[in-house]
Amino acid sequence: MLATGVVGAVEDPWIRWSWVSGHVDVITAALVQHIELTLIAVVIGLLIAVPLGLVAWRSRVFRGPIFSLTGILYTVPSLALFSALVPFTGFTILTAEIGLVSYTLLILIRNIVVGLNSVPDEVREAARGMGYRPLAELVRIDIPLAVPAIVAGLRIATVTTIGLVTVTALIGEGGLGSLIYDGLLRDFKTPLVVGTVLSVALAFVADLSLAGAQRLITPWSRTRATT
Amino acid sequence: MYLKRILVLGASMVALALVTTSCGSTGGPSSSASPKGTVTVASFNFSESIILAHIYGGALKNKGYTVNYRDKLGNREIVEPALENGQIDLYPGYAATDLNFVDKRQGVDLEAGTDAATNVQKLNARLSSKGIKALDASPAVDQNAFAVSKAAADQNHLVKLSDVSAVASGWTLGGPPECPQRPFCQQGLESVYGLHFKAFKALDAGGPLTYAAFKSGAINIGLVFSSDGGISANNLVVLEDDKHLQQADNIVPLIRTAVANSEVSALLNSIDAKLNTPDLTAMNKSADIDKQDPADLAATWLKNHGF
Amino acid sequence: MNFANQVLQWFLNGAHWQGDGGIPHRTLEHLAMSGASVLVAALIALPIGIGIGHFGRGGILAINISNIGRAVPSFAVLVIAVELFGIGARPAFIALVALAIPPMVTNSYIGMREVDADVREAARGMGMRDRAVLWRVELPIALPLIMAGIRTSAVNVVATATLAALVAWGGLGRFIVDGFGLQDYPMMFAGAIMVAILSLIVEFSMAGVQRLTTPAGLRPSKPVQKEEPLGTARDTAMVAA
Numbered sequence: 001m002l003a004t005g006v007v008g009a010v011e012d013p014w015i016r017w018s019w020v021s022g023h024v025d026v027i028t029a030a031l032v033q034h035i036e037l038t039l040i041a042v043v044i045g046l047l048i049a050v051p052l053g054l055v056a057w058r059s060r061v062f063r064g065p066i067f068s069l070t071g072i073l074y075t076v077p078s079l080a081l082f083s084a085l086v087p088f089t090g091f092t093i094l095t096a097e098i099g100l101v102s103y104t105l106l107i108l109i110r111n112i113v114v115g116l117n118s119v120p121d122e123v124r125e126a127a128r129g130m131g132y133r134p135l136a137e138l139v140r141i142d143i144p145l146a147v148p149a150i151v152a153g154l155r156i157a158t159v160t161t162i163g164l165v166t167v168t169a170l171i172g173e174g175g176l177g178s179l180i181y182d183g184l185l186r187d188f189k190t191p192l193v194v195g196t197v198l199s200v201a202l203a204f205v206a207d208l209s210l211a212g213a214q215r216l217i218t219p220w221s222r223t224r225a226t227t
Numbered sequence: 228m229y230l231k232r233i234l235v236l237g238a239s240m241v242a243l244a245l246v247t248t249s250c251g252s253t254g255g256p257s258s259s260a261s262p263k264g265t266v267t268v269a270s271f272n273f274s275e276s277i278i279l280a281h282i283y284g285g286a287l288k289n290k291g292y293t294v295n296y297r298d299k300l301g302n303r304e305i306v307e308p309a310l311e312n313g314q315i316d317l318y319p320g321y322a323a324t325d326l327n328f329v330d331k332r333q334g335v336d337l338e339a340g341t342d343a344a345t346n347v348q349k350l351n352a353r354l355s356s357k358g359i360k361a362l363d364a365s366p367a368v369d370q371n372a373f374a375v376s377k378a379a380a381d382q383n384h385l386v387k388l389s390d391v392s393a394v395a396s397g398w399t400l401g402g403p404p405e406c407p408q409r410p411f412c413q414q415g416l417e418s419v420y421g422l423h424f425k426a427f428k429a430l431d432a433g434g435p436l437t438y439a440a441f442k443s444g445a446i447n448i449g450l451v452f453s454s455d456g457g458i459s460a461n462n463l464v465v466l467e468d469d470k471h472l473q474q475a476d477n478i479v480p481l482i483r484t485a486v487a488n489s490e491v492s493a494l495l496n497s498i499d500a501k502l503n504t505p506d507l508t509a510m511n512k513s514a515d516i517d518k519q520d521p522a523d524l525a526a527t528w529l530k531n532h533g534f
Numbered sequence: 535m536n537f538a539n540q541v542l543q544w545f546l547n548g549a550h551w552q553g554d555g556g557i558p559h560r561t562l563e564h565l566a567m568s569g570a571s572v573l574v575a576a577l578i579a580l581p582i583g584i585g586i587g588h589f590g591r592g593g594i595l596a597i598n599i600s601n602i603g604r605a606v607p608s609f610a611v612l613v614i615a616v617e618l619f620g621i622g623a624r625p626a627f628i629a630l631v632a633l634a635i636p637p638m639v640t641n642s643y644i645g646m647r648e649v650d651a652d653v654r655e656a657a658r659g660m661g662m663r664d665r666a667v668l669w670r671v672e673l674p675i676a677l678p679l680i681m682a683g684i685r686t687s688a689v690n691v692v693a694t695a696t697l698a699a700l701v702a703w704g705g706l707g708r709f710i711v712d713g714f715g716l717q718d719y720p721m722m723f724a725g726a727i728m729v730a731i732l733s734l735i736v737e738f739s740m741a742g743v744q745r746l747t748t749p750a751g752l753r754p755s756k757p758v759q760k761e762e763p764l765g766t767a768r769d770t771a772m773v774a775a
Contacts, residue, residue, distance in 0.1 A: 304717035436701065442620065
């Protein structure tokens with residue numbers, strides 16, 4: 001069924017394959033930009049979240065403020081956050097990334113804390129008994145055992161970020177969001193559909209890759225039921 | 228042992244990030260900047276502007292310059308300041324609207340008039356201290372126009388904008404969010420025509436949202452552009468600007484003086500001389516109605532005109 | 535500090551509090567749209583999630599629908615809705631309902647599955663029929679997670695309603711989008727602040743409602759130490775769009 005779309009009675013099919021084949025370069029560039037923006041956000045998010053997560057795990061004093069602040073950042077809608085940053089950091093990748101990284105923090109920190117908490121006490125006592133110093137225990141026992149939870153958080157953070165990158169089209173970035181935005185500006189369904197489908201596909205690929213990666217690095221968790 | 232696996236994984240993620248960043252960031256050969264230099268061309272977020280930007284940019288590229296595009300950067304409130312602070316080098320402007328915009332920004336009286344050359348002269352007077360130059364105006368014109376549905380025009384006997392005064396108080400005006408503050412938009416309708424509408428609906432600049440609003444009856448009169456492809460396709464009629472609210476909005480390239488060497492200026496001026504309104508209107512229609520690529524349309528125009 | 539002053543002046547300007555474009559009207563518009571879409575979504579999603587959880591079939595779909603929902607960008611859903619339904623309140627409403635459904639389906643399904651099999655057995659052993667087991671045993675126990683799902687959806691919806699201003703709807707997002715178009719940074723920032731505050735209010739009120747509707751016997755006596763991490767089967771995550 002051909003929708004008549006927004007502008008009058010003009011035929012605009014949901015996918016115009018000729019446009020797709022003629023715009024492979026544009027589509028690829030958008031996809032690559034999308035992946036870049038996502039990777040930067042998630043990697044930086046992780047780099048910030050790990051130390052903050054360790055602090056929140058160990059210190060009751062800091063746990064509350066860390067969760068409150070990242071929770072607030074998480075709840076603020078993306079368009080609001082990007083617009084609030086623009087007067088200060090302009091229409092730049094920096095603005096996009098500050099926003100995107102902020103959204104990853106709560107999920108990552110929370111899962112790091114919960115993951116570390118889930119290390120059974122007996123295991124830690126055994127490690128102590130075997131002579132592990134605190135740092136060694138952390139690096140060789142606690143963190144590896146927390147990996148399933150951390151990766152679970154990483155998966156959510158990544159999928160969420162992939163969705164949010166589309167909104168950055170409004171501040172001049174966008175990745176696949178620029179295709180969606182083009183669809184809106186010109187009442188043109190094809191880039192809209194292509195941008196959406198690729199965005200969802202990217203999210204799935206990322207999610208499955210991370211799940212697979214997790215299984216590779218934590219073979220002991222394969223027998224436990226995880227989603 | 229597992230730590231090693233995590234480190235390997237982390238390293239590969241970072242490596243992946245680095246590879247994609249270097250591989251495809253701007254999509255262009257950023258490593259091989261031409262000796263002639265780089266020009267960053269921006270466009271407003273409607274098709275005509277993108278077409279013009281790619282006409283200018285394409286011609287420059289054919290002459291050996293490296294051209295970066297910032298398409299659909301935004302409206303004038305975003306694009307003109309970007310030119311002033313050097314984030315972009317060039318954009319296709321409109322003589323009267325840009326002049327009034329710059330006047331307002333500098334806090335002086337609005338000076339745009341009905342002669343394009345005079346508008347350009349005044350633009351240069353205002354912008355030279357900012358390191359910006361307005362080149363030659365083109366005969367091609369695209370100015371604000373106000374349209375109503377054909378049905379409304381017939382029903383209320385509307386031919387000229389002045390005719391609207393009979394119905395304005397019950398009508399809703401549609402336009403881009405900045406319309407209430409623009410002298411060629413709602414402000415002008417009020418001061419020159421004495422039209423005070425019941426309501427204003429923020430949509431886009433003569434784009435799909437505006438056409439949709441006409442269709443759904445959300446607005447009675449809306450801002451369109453005189454060279455728009457969608458006007459007749461959507462059963463709209465443009466009302467005559469009998470009191471000459473709109474001034475000479477000829478296409479004119481606004482460019483940073485630092486980039487405007489004699490070759491660049493001559494090239495852009497010769498393009499301007501060859502642009503005309505019918506061609507522009509036809510290209511707009513191809514982009515917005517037939518969904519062709521603005522960049523492709525620009526390339527075709529360049530080829531047809533020997534650039 | 536000049537910018538902060540400009541934002542303050544914007545709030546103090548009486549004109550910004552009046553009329554259809556004023557703060558009270560936009561706020562009510564935003565809340566009404568959010569409330570209506572969450573309500574309608576709940577009427578669709580809860581029976582599905584609870585039903586699947588009760589009968590124990592189709593669980594894989596129920597769990598994964600949340601992941602699928604999270605993978606679809608809300609911006610795209612809005613634009614697609616506009617392509618299908620034109621501009622205005624209708625596509626905004628439909629898009630918001632669509633976005634609100636997945637978390638509620640998943641969370642209510644998981645809530646129902648988490649009811650201890652022994653408890654169900656005991657209830658049946660006491661002679662309760664299927665419907666009684668559902669209403670008097672399963673639902674009260676599943677209620678916290680059901681409420682968590684509603685809460686997640688509510689916050690999502692309030693956030694995405696902000697984006698709907700891009701497709702000519704109203705709400706508080708209007709200040710952000712118009713401020714953007716006018717490059718009126720104080721307006722834009724003021725809009726951002728208002729949206730943020732509204733989201734937080736909704737988040738905290740829903741948390742309160744969630745706590746109130748948790749049967750006393752299920753409330754943890756002290757903060758839960760060993761919670762499940764986000765992203766595993768028992769996902770009580772909040773996702774802001």
